[in-house]
Amino acid sequence: MRVKKQKRHRKIVRFYTACYGFRQPYKVLCDVTFVHHLVTNRITPADKALSNILGAPVTLFTTKCAVAELKMHGPSLGPSHSESLEAANSLVTARCDHEDTMSADDCIMDVIGKNNSEHFFVATQQADLRKRILKIPGVPVVYALRTALLLEAPSDTQRQFVKTSEEQRLHMTDLEYKMLEKTVRGTKNMFDVGSGDQFLEVPAVEKRRATRKELGVKDEVLFKRKKAKGPNPLSCKPKKTSKGPDSGKERNNEDASVRSRKKRKRSRKGKNPVKADG
Known part of the structure; x- marks a missing residue:
């Protein structure tokens, strides 16, 4: 449960x-009834309990x-009045700027x-x-229940305020809308002036082009x-045949067959017949 x-x-x-932008250390504004409850139930030190x-x-x-109200109506609180007054005086005094003393609630x-x-x-209690x-x-609220301190959940009013403020942030304010409208108007005028200059320059450009065409002058260089081109001859080389161990034998056989086909012609000129001795 705790x-x-x-x-x-x-x-x-x-x-x-x-x-709501709360930042540490948190400020706790204590009512005299809350201070009296802390003293009566011995919830000390109070700052540690709240932290x-x-x-x-x-x-x-x-x-x-x-504090002035506690001094005035303190005796009705019983014997712990002096302790409650002492505890209230030890707290930091928030600035209220009231010349005449008013009720603590107001x-x-x-x-x-x-x-x-x-x-x-x-x-407060x-x-x-x-x-x-x-x-x-x-405005968050803290209260005590006997010796336990509790924090009040946000009310529907507070949650609705947050929701409404977030929706308002999504839309432009009147000042932002006027600034945007002024910027858009200035940009539109700038583009209107630029387009007018372009329209004035168009007839002059067309006139120069017509004159150059009559004189035979080309506006742009024609390449x-x-x-x-044909393919690179180096890339068209025939594939090399692989030389195996039998390639030499085949070549020798081819050479031998070519030699056998050729007829050898013998020349008989310059040779004397050999005579046999009787």
Whole structure:
């Protein structure tokens, strides 16, 4: 169960960081009821407990109006009043610029504003204040349940705001549309001027071509097409016959047959007959 809760908290924190630009260390604006709950249930140190559920270092804030309300109505909280007041005074005071002290709820709503420009996480135990805060885009809420700290899931209003803003980014604004229209108009005028110059130059070019044709001057140099030549004689050599061991015998037999066909003529001139002695 604890693992599922951590996964759910990480998913909620990623939603606010991706869609509303929350950055570390996270700022947590604490209500006096939340501070009193931490002191009563001994959830200390508070910054470490909050950093565990948000997964990053945190800085705890409160307002001077909230501290003043705790001083005024503190005795009704019981014996832990002094500890709660001391814990509230140890937190960083967020700037509220209220000359007259107002209620802690109204002061926190005023510090958050319409879009939570300071990117505060609001920690409170009041259900009514949590409902009011969740109607404002980009304000995550933290509350405690006994000794466990929980992060409120984003409301439908906050999710719808993100969806609408993404759709608006896909379309051009009026200023972007006017700039694009001005650029297109300037480009069109530039092309119109260039095409007009070309149309003015066309008759002059045609006139020069007609004059050159009458004089017999060719506009372009004409090259003769090369005729195809015969094949390379070196590439047409007959294939060499392979010489085997019987090639010599065949040649000798051919020479012998040629010699046998030829008749040898003998010359008898210059030869004396030999006489036999009686």
